[in-house]
Amino acid sequence: MSDAIEQVIDLRRIESHLIHSTIAQRVAHTAADESFWMIADHDPVELHDFLIDLGLTVQTFIISEKEFRVFLGKIA
Numbered sequence: 001m002s003d004a005i006e007q008v009i010d011l012r013r014i015e016s017h018l019i020h021s022t023i024a025q026r027v028a029h030t031a032a033d034e035s036f037w038m039i040a041d042h043d044p045v046e047l048h049d050f051l052i053d054l055g056l057t058v059q060t061f062i063i064s065e066k067e068f069r070v071f072l073g074k075i076a
Helices: 016-028 045-053
Strands: 008-010 035-040 056-064 067-074
Touching (some): 016 045
Parallel strands (some): 008 035
Antiparallel strands (some): 056 067
């Protein structure tokens, strides 16, 4: 996906009950060795096991106490 907008999932704008399905759908449309970003307003540590189970590598960057950016790569 070449569009930069499509390369970011902003969890701050998604209702909590839709987060898992939104992420799973994005992963389904991600080829092996592709990556995308996720943005949250809190540490998304509760999603870590879910993300690993989807076959993603996870690297979290703390931007501020209210902004966390997570780099997600799909494992080949």
